[in-house]
Amino acid sequence: MVYFFQIAIDTLVLASVYTLIGTGFALRYSIAKYLDLGYGAHIAIGAYAYFLFSEYFGVVAILPAVIFSVTVAYASERFYFAKLEDKKSSPMVMMIASLGFMTLVQAIIAIFFTSSVQVLHTDASVIKIYDVVVTYIKIITIAVAFSAVILLNLVFTKTKFGKHLIAVSDNKDLAQTSGIPIKKLSIISASIAAGVAALSGILYGMDTIITPFIGLSLLLSGITAAILVNIQDPKKVYIGALILAVIQSLVIWFIGGMWKDAAVFLLLIVILLLRPEGLLRRRGIRQV
Amino acid sequence: MIVCSIFIPLALSLDLVVGRTGILSIAHAGFYGLGAYATAILTKTYNFSFFSSIILGVLITAFVSYLLSKILSRLKGDYYTLGSFGVIIIFYSLFINLTGLTGGAMGIFSIPNPNFFGLQISSNSWFLLMSSVFMLGTLALMQAVISSRFGLIIQAVRDDELAVKVFGYDTASFKTVVFVISASVAAIAGSFYAAYISFVSPNAFTFNESILILTMIIIGGLASKRGAVFGALFVILLPELLRFIGLPDSIAAQLRVAIYGAILMYLMYKKPTGLFGNYSP
Numbered sequence: 001m002v003y004f005f006q007i008a009i010d011t012l013v014l015a016s017v018y019t020l021i022g023t024g025f026a027l028r029y030s031i032a033k034y035l036d037l038g039y040g041a042h043i044a045i046g047a048y049a050y051f052l053f054s055e056y057f058g059v060v061a062i063l064p065a066v067i068f069s070v071t072v073a074y075a076s077e078r079f080y081f082a083k084l085e086d087k088k089s090s091p092m093v094m095m096i097a098s099l100g101f102m103t104l105v106q107a108i109i110a111i112f113f114t115s116s117v118q119v120l121h122t123d124a125s126v127i128k129i130y131d132v133v134v135t136y137i138k139i140i141t142i143a144v145a146f147s148a149v150i151l152l153n154l155v156f157t158k159t160k161f162g163k164h165l166i167a168v169s170d171n172k173d174l175a176q177t178s179g180i181p182i183k184k185l186s187i188i189s190a191s192i193a194a195g196v197a198a199l200s201g202i203l204y205g206m207d208t209i210i211t212p213f214i215g216l217s218l219l220l221s222g223i224t225a226a227i228l229v230n231i232q233d234p235k236k237v238y239i240g241a242l243i244l245a246v247i248q249s250l251v252i253w254f255i256g257g258m259w260k261d262a263a264v265f266l267l268l269i270v271i272l273l274l275r276p277e278g279l280l281r282r283r284g285i286r287q288v
Numbered sequence: 289m290i291v292c293s294i295f296i297p298l299a300l301s302l303d304l305v306v307g308r309t310g311i312l313s314i315a316h317a318g319f320y321g322l323g324a325y326a327t328a329i330l331t332k333t334y335n336f337s338f339f340s341s342i343i344l345g346v347l348i349t350a351f352v353s354y355l356l357s358k359i360l361s362r363l364k365g366d367y368y369t370l371g372s373f374g375v376i377i378i379f380y381s382l383f384i385n386l387t388g389l390t391g392g393a394m395g396i397f398s399i400p401n402p403n404f405f406g407l408q409i410s411s412n413s414w415f416l417l418m419s420s421v422f423m424l425g426t427l428a429l430m431q432a433v434i435s436s437r438f439g440l441i442i443q444a445v446r447d448d449e450l451a452v453k454v455f456g457y458d459t460a461s462f463k464t465v466v467f468v469i470s471a472s473v474a475a476i477a478g479s480f481y482a483a484y485i486s487f488v489s490p491n492a493f494t495f496n497e498s499i500l501i502l503t504m505i506i507i508g509g510l511a512s513k514r515g516a517v518f519g520a521l522f523v524i525l526l527p528e529l530l531r532f533i534g535l536p537d538s539i540a541a542q543l544r545v546a547i548y549g550a551i552l553m554y555l556m557y558k559k560p561t562g563l564f565g566n567y568s569p
Contacts, residue, residue: 035366084557091366092312092569093556096506099499100552107546111539216495220373227370262381265374272367273359 005132007249013138013207015245016145019238020200021222023152024193026234029226030169031189034091038076038098039197040219041105044212045069046198047120047205048109054121061121066198073194076101077187085186102215109212122206141203148196149238156235165189169232217261224268230278240278290412290484292524293419294477297426299504299516301473304430306502307510307567308439309466310446314498315356315372316474318379321493322349323475324482328396329389331483342479346472353471357464376495383490395489419480426473430513433469442466443511446567496545503548506555509565518564523548 021043028036046069053061053068084097126135156162164185167175176182201210204218221244223231228240244264251263271278302316326345330336336344356375363371383390390396433439444452445459452459482488500523508519526547530540560568 035370080553080557087557089556089560090569093560095312095366095369096502096560096569097553097556100549100556102549103499104546104549104553107542107549110542111546114538115542220377223370256385258385259381262378262385265377269359269371269374272363272371276363276367 002132007253009132009134009138011245011249013141014248015238015241016142017200017204017218018221018225018241018244019145020148020196020203021218022225022237022241023148023234024196024200025219025222026226026231026237027152027165027189027196028193030232030234031165031186032081032085032094033172034094034098035223036081036098036190037095037216037219038081038101038105039193040215041102042069042073042194042197042215043201043204043218044106044109044210044215045072045194045201047201047210047214048113048118048212049198050202050205051113051118051120051210058121062199062202065202066195069198070191070195074187074191077190081190082183082187085183106212106215113212115212117209117211118205119209120202120205135207137203137206141207144199144203145238149235153235161185161188220268221264224264224271227268227276227278228271233278290416290419292521293416293423294480294484295501295504295520295524296423296517297473298477298501299508299520300426300430300513301470301477302501303505303510303512303516304433305466305470307505307512307516307565308434308446309442309463310567311463311467312369312502312569313360313372313467314369314495314502315360315375315379316470316501317493317495317497318376319349319353319471319474320478320481320497321379321383321488321490322352323478324488324493325383325390325396325478326475327479327482328488332396338479338483342476345475345479349475350468350472353468354464357467361460361463373495376493376498380490380494383493390490393490395487397487415484419484422476422480427513427517429469429473434513438462438465500548503552506562506569507548507551509562510569511567512562512564515562515564515566519562 025036025039028039046065049068050061050065053064057064080101081094081097084094089097122137126133154162156166164175164180167178167180168182168185172182201214201218204210204214222241225240225244226234226237228243229236244267247267248260248264251260255263298316298320302313305311305313305316323342323345326348327338327341330341330344331338360368360371360375384393386392434443441452441457442462445457445462449459481492504519504523505516506519507522508517509515527540527544530544555562
């Protein structure tokens with residue numbers, strides 16, 4: 001029984017990480033309309049920035065690490081990706097460019113920090129709930145993801161910014177003619193998404209380990225979570241993340257931990273084949 | 289040099305799919321790996337000859353790629369690429385987890401040298417001769433495919449699939465055929481790789497490898513044989529240049545990857561057609 005709760009908590013933690021990453025990605029995708037693989041870079045940037053800063057500042061380093069990641073995202077968006085969009089580059093060009101960005105960032109991190117695994121400075125204290133040992137980090141991760149989802153829902157429904165995001169996501173040209181500043185919105189949403197990614201990288205790293213390459217594998221998991229539900233609807237990604245995490249845990253439990261990656265991607269392919277719009281597609285216009 | 293003659297066909301075959309047919313597939317290294325493992329397992333454990341292992345490797349890869357193409361072709365655009373990402377991760381999982389067959393993470397070593405009608409090919413120059421024949425053969429094959437009526441159709445599919453369909457062509461079958469041809473060439477390249485290095489491990493066949501090959505053809509330029517050849521040569525020879533600067537190997541390896549990433553970014557901004565390319569993605 002204890003074992004079951006342990007696994008349940010870990011599954012929730014995994015789901016939380018996937019929620020954060022997938023939500024940020026869906027946010028980015030709904031505005032940018034191309035698969036920004038560079039998003040994975042921000043996960044790694046955040047994690048390693050924290051690794052660096054925590055040497056001097058301890059756990060408080062989370063804040064500067066996230067700020068650093070957001071800055072990098074802002075700069076790359078403003079000075080590179082936005083320019084590509086101005087040139088009316090095709091989604092494939094954007095995707096290849098983002099692939100280049102991610103490759104570049106991962107390699108730079110590997111040069112400075114080596115490719116071996118690193119452990120992030122963390123507060124390793126635990127609490128015990130009914131014989132189940134849970135680290136504070138796990139609880140914080142779940143709490144952060146939970147609040148992020150609620151926060152996002154509020155932003156989308158209550159703020160003007162959120163409404164602008166929905167408008168751009170639905171119909172970019174119409175939104176532009178209505179006077180919504182697309183480029184500025186794009187840059188801001190990219191930065192926010194990167195901040196979320198950085199945070200998720202840090203939390204994940206605190207729970208387990210990091211390598212320069214965690215960005216890509218976490219990103220693909222996040223994308224799968226987003227696609228499961230509806231890649232253009234950041235509000236619902238947590239459902240997909242939960243499903244994904246549960247399936248992954250089941251695979252680890254019944255088949256073996258080494259097959260978990262293959263299981264995730266098999267699931268991705270199956271979903272893309274059967275229902276590419278996601279399980280909860282947006283009502284009204286079909287977006288594929 | 290031998291490495292070049294292995295990678296040039298890899299680049300050419302990927303260009304057939306990406307540059308000529310417009311399908312961005314990241315699964316290529318998986319077929320490369322399939323051919324390599326086929327040769328490794330067949331020649332070492334079952335004492336097949338090198339050439340029969342190539343043939344068997346091609347047959348297996350052709351079958352697998354046929355199935356995969358049928359599945360993946362139901363996905364559109366970006367989703368196809370994502371699906372191919374999934375495929376290569378599944379390949380890697382299979383390579384590393386089926387330890388009974390593939391030796392797992394340790395790989396398979398001491399793969400015997402190829403045997404050409406009794407003549408043991410143990411010297412590099414003989415091997416270079418064989419692999420050059422393969423490389424030239426691939427070039428000839430690409431030329432034949434591209435300049436044929438078939439080649440015209442697949443390039444038309446890249447440019448406007450709907451129009452081609454309207455004319456009554458079953459574009460899905462054309463895309464499948466291209467995919468299978470490309471995968472089979474990659475498998476042969478894999479067989480040569482296995483025989484040359486005499487060691488295969490799953491880490492040579494990850495998505496990083498696929499992205500490496502993709503980088504080759506994007507730098508060289510899509511839809512261009514010259515581009516694929518040049519791109520392959522550039523990507524392979526760049527590390528040698530870096531070695532002259534005297535950096536430690538681990539940093540040099542990552543620096544090379546960083547340079548590729550930077551070049552990709554620069555190219556997409558300035559010249560998406562690459563150096564000799566005829567097609568912009």
